[in-house]
Amino acid sequence: MTNTLLIKNGHVIDPANGIDSVMDVYVADGKIENLGKNISKEADQTIDAKGLVVTPGLIDLQVHVREPGREDKETIETASMAALAGGITSIVAMPNTAPIADDQTVIEFVIKRAKEVNLVNVYPSGATTKGQHGKSLSEINEMKHSGAVAITDDGVDVQDENVLRRAMEYAKTCDILLMSHCETDTLTGKGVMHEGWVSTQLGLPGIPAASEDLAVQKNIILACMTGARLHLLHNSSIGAVDAIRTAKKNGHKNITAEVSVQHFSLTDEECFGYNTNAKMYPPLRSKRHVEAIIEGIKDGTIDAFTTDHAPHIEPDKLLPFQDAAFGSIGLETSFAVMNTYLVEAGHIDLSTGISKMTHEPAKIIRKDKGTLSVGADADIAIFDMNKEWVVSGKDGFSKSHNCIFDGKKLKGKAIHTIVDGTVKYSNGKITQ
Numbered sequence: 001m002t003n004t005l006l007i008k009n010g011h012v013i014d015p016a017n018g019i020d021s022v023m024d025v026y027v028a029d030g031k032i033e034n035l036g037k038n039i040s041k042e043a044d045q046t047i048d049a050k051g052l053v054v055t056p057g058l059i060d061l062q063v064h065v066r067e068p069g070r071e072d073k074e075t076i077e078t079a080s081m082a083a084l085a086g087g088i089t090s091i092v093a094m095p096n097t098a099p100i101a102d103d104q105t106v107i108e109f110v111i112k113r114a115k116e117v118n119l120v121n122v123y124p125s126g127a128t129t130k131g132q133h134g135k136s137l138s139e140i141n142e143m144k145h146s147g148a149v150a151i152t153d154d155g156v157d158v159q160d161e162n163v164l165r166r167a168m169e170y171a172k173t174c175d176i177l178l179m180s181h182c183e184t185d186t187l188t189g190k191g192v193m194h195e196g197w198v199s200t201q202l203g204l205p206g207i208p209a210a211s212e213d214l215a216v217q218k219n220i221i222l223a224c225m226t227g228a229r230l231h232l233l234h235n236s237s238i239g240a241v242d243a244i245r246t247a248k249k250n251g252h253k254n255i256t257a258e259v260s261v262q263h264f265s266l267t268d269e270e271c272f273g274y275n276t277n278a279k280m281y282p283p284l285r286s287k288r289h290v291e292a293i294i295e296g297i298k299d300g301t302i303d304a305f306t307t308d309h310a311p312h313i314e315p316d317k318l319l320p321f322q323d324a325a326f327g328s329i330g331l332e333t334s335f336a337v338m339n340t341y342l343v344e345a346g347h348i349d350l351s352t353g354i355s356k357m358t359h360e361p362a363k364i365i366r367k368d369k370g371t372l373s374v375g376a377d378a379d380i381a382i383f384d385m386n387k388e389w390v391v392s393g394k395d396g397f398s399k400s401h402n403c404i405f406d407g408k409k410l411k412g413k414a415i416h417t418i419v420d421g422t423v424k425y426s427n428g429k430i431t432q
């Protein structure tokens, strides 16, 4: 029997196809069957989307799901629920689990568990090096064949240039994406926040922007040398944006870059009061850096927006700033943060913002997702763009509550989220 869904009168924005107008979307058997004005076909289920915005389901390239190993912080199920509540239908799971995903067993586990949970598309990534120790390469080819969409030592970065070179050569041979968290350990040292005026005020050891700048340069140089497909994770500094812009100007199409939404919206001043939710990797930086990130978004240097969703239990954050864990959750807030701080603030239009959360990230991981093209998988998000809400980390679906946007007022909220033609989230509730 055919399963059908009709979404009526929504403002459809599908940047990949240049669509930005009020129309209906008809879904049959998990695929987009038709887009058009006044579709009159009968459907099993109808959603009245009048006054709402209909987009391809969002894709998040950087999510720490914590399963296997730290199910007290988050699971594939709770991360998927939080994703749905944010209009996100596909996530890339980071490999720094316990055990670390450095061979096919963990990759296969994540895929199997995600299938059982059956909420969003979960694409695992594997570690670049064994144990993420930065010494010897992991089972890259085997992990690719098991379904890993990328390799990354996110969280620690590969420090040894020769190991990084070999990893890129191997990634190129296997035709797999390498995602780099860019950091220079010797410069980061014991730093816990951005090095600048605020860190001086607080008396906390700082992480200089140069730690990121140098690592971004190193990664770009080696990607140019090896021809590997390189994706630069969560860029946050002026030097990073400048280096990526230059690489792109020089025609290096194998290099892509993202920013996590907190890095275009917030500054290191969030750390005042020793607010440990504001402690993250890379650190929230000063206004000058945030402005440079926004410039990079406006001129197309930055391809995608992510959350770097990093759940932590309370005991990991209820500590002196220096000892607290790095990271913030963000799956339920990323779209609203984008809308509030970029679109409402007048920096970019909504379609550009949506493109960096849909078909641009899909291209990076080479998945046929992120569009509402006829025949495409029916992953769809429906947003109320006028809905203003105050974030409360503890009210979300995530197992952890460490949200940097806690208490902030945002505009825009997912009302319905559809995966493979099935409505999985509606009006605050998981519906499947």
Ligand SMILES: [Zn+2]
Residues within 6 Å of the ligand: 154, 155, 181, 233, 234, 281, 282
């Ligand atoms: Zn990272």
